[in-house]
Amino acid sequence: MSDLQTILKNKVFVFIICLCSIFYIFSYLILPFSTADTTFYALIGQGLLQDHMLPYQYVFDHKPFGVYVLYGVWDALTAQLPVGKFTVxxxxxxxxxxxxxxxxxxTRWLWVFAALVLLGxxxxxxxxxxxxLLITTELAVLGLARKGTLATIQPTTRILWLLAAGVTFGLTVNINYLxxxxxxxxxxxxxLANIRPVLNISLFAIGTCGGLAALFAPYFIQGHHALADYFTQQHQFLHAYSAKLSKRIKAVLLLAAYLAVFSPILIKWFGQKSILKTAPTPDTTLLTLWFISSVPAALLSGHAFSHYSGLWFAPLSIMLVLLAQQKLLFPGWAVVPLAAVVGLSCVDEIHKNLKDYINFKQIDYTHLSDLVQQQKVLNIRTPHTHxxxxxxHSFDRYLFRDHIDIxxxxxxxxxxxxxxAQHPAFVMLPYQGCSTDKVEEPVCVYIQxxxxxxxxxxIGKAGKKKPNRFSFELYKLKN
Incomplete structure (x- = not known):
């Protein structure tokens, strides 16, 4: 028995892991959000569903249309849930x-789920x-396409499965182009590797076009170059948003570090004879190719954000469970770096979440809402989460903290x-934004x-050089 197996069979160790896991998940559930991105998608989704304003006719973001539909619908369904909605x-x-x-x-359901939640x-x-969400929709497309290419199914069933795979892809690629x-x-x-590849490709492509047409139908109905404007705004922003060489190098180094930490799993997986020497089973090949394709996707933006690596971690988590089910042994020393990174990440996330929980309690959002009511607010480099x-309601199309700078x-x-100069009713600034040079002097003079x-x-102690990022000042137009 390996050192790792011995440790995992220790009941006290398993109890501690379970207890820490519950605390880790709970630290997310007590927050209204744990990453600001989700609230931005929901904001645009609210404009779409409530005010019937298509992206980006209200607030701009560079993500595709589908993500705002999904988060807008989810936000509406969970409107009565004050905390934890995005973690749910x-x-x-x-x-x-x-x-x-x-x-x-x-694979065993619980093992894959636990690997995603904890090791992720x-x-x-x-x-x-x-x-x-992307890893799940990717797997849905693969599952549908896999069923559509099985040799044993009837032609009519094949057509339906492949069309469904294409439609799903057309819809879900607009959650994230990656x-x-x-x-x-x-x-x-x-x-391509199954019978009738030309037919397979044709059906998948037809389904994809159908999914895209259904998603963008509101733009076609609106007309007036609405769809062209949508893609033009995206292209212009993404051109400015693309990372410089120094940031791209950091992204590569971060990815390399993560892959090194998870290398014991990859070495075991690619070290199998079925992978290197003999023709592997189709499903094994499918999983391997999914992982290989996902690695460069994590680098495409050029920004060193950890959450991009969730794309390749998803197939890797399945690899880990398959290896565990085959009872392939992992020496204890080989997984020490992985255990350290995961453990430190859990502790860091718990600390950050608890800190944010305390910080949010210091902001009276009900008072802020009553104060502003339905009047528009110009945001100058403060979190859009407010x-x-x-x-x-945002006065400017660019609401995200640094979008105007980009x-x-x-x-x-x-x-x-x-x-x-258009006299917005309210202006929101970072706390002491004018005295800390976060806001340009002419802008500050005009506001004063x-x-x-x-x-x-x-939020935090007075006199600190760098106030908490959620600290802000709200100014009202003088009568």
Whole structure:
């Protein structure tokens, strides 16, 4: 018996792991959100569902259309749930992932689910960001395409499964475009390595076009170049958003570090004779190609964000469970780095979540909402989460903290002055933003002349050089 197996059979150790896991999950469930991205998707989704404003006719973000539909619907369904809604979404997504993995690779549901939740801590899977949903929709596409290419099914059934796979892909690639990269090799394998590849590709392509047409139908109905404007805005922003070489190097180094930590699993998987020497089973090949395609997808943006690595971790988690079910041994020393990274990530996430929980309690969002009511607020480099929590309406299309800086660069201050010249009813600034040079001097002078402070929140101790990021000042236009 290996050292690792001996440790895992220790009941005290298992009890401690279970207790820490419960505390780890609970630290997410007590928060209204744990990553700001989810609230931004929900904000745009609210504009879509409540005010019938298509992206990006209200607030701009560079993600595709589907993500706002999904998060908007989920936010509406969980409107009465004050905390934990995005983590619940993540847990449901991971549970569905584990169920689909079981149907394809005959893995144990609980093992896959536990691997995703716990070992996925470095990648913030419980935060409910798009990567958590993306891995599940990817597996749904693979599952449908796999059924459509089985040699034993009837032609009519084949057509329906492949059309369904294409429709699902067309819809879900618009949650995050990275899905197209992640699925490239495994989908090509399924469509080309089975009988009638031309028919397979044709049916999948027809389904994809149908899914895209259904999703973008509101733009076609609206007309007036709405769809062209949608893609133009995306292209312009993504061109400015793409990372510089220094950031891309950091992203590569971060990915390499994570792969090194998980290398014992990869070495065992690719070291199997069925992988290196003989023709592997189709489902094994499918899983391997899915992993290989997902690795470059994590680097595509060029930004060193850990949650991108959740894309390749998903197939790797299935590899780990398959290896465990085959009772392949892992020496204890080989998984020490992995255990250390996962453990430290869990502790760090718990600490961050508890700190955010305390910070949110210091902001009276009900008072903020009553103060502003339905009037629009110009946001100048403060978290957009205040707009989500207090149900505020943005004055400028660029609401995200640094989007105006990304789009306008050194001319960001001029853009803010153009906004102020239109006399927005309220302006939100970082706490002491003018005295700490977070806001340009001409902008501060204009605000001091035409606005008066209506509300402010300082989180943390007064006099600190760097106030907490959720601290802010709200100014109201003078009568």
């Amino acid at each position: 979404l993540a847990l449901l997504s991971l549970a569905a992932f584990a169920a689909m993995a079981r149907s394809i690779w005959r 801590a470095p990648f913030e899977l419980l935060a409910g960001n798009t990567e958590t 899905e197209g990269i992640c699925l490239f090799l495994p989908v090509c394998f399924l469509l 707009f989500y929590m207090a149900h505020l 789009v306008y660069g050194k001319n960001a201050g001029k853009h803010y002055l153009q906004d102020l 002349q035409h606005y008066q402070q209506a509300y402010s929140v300082l």
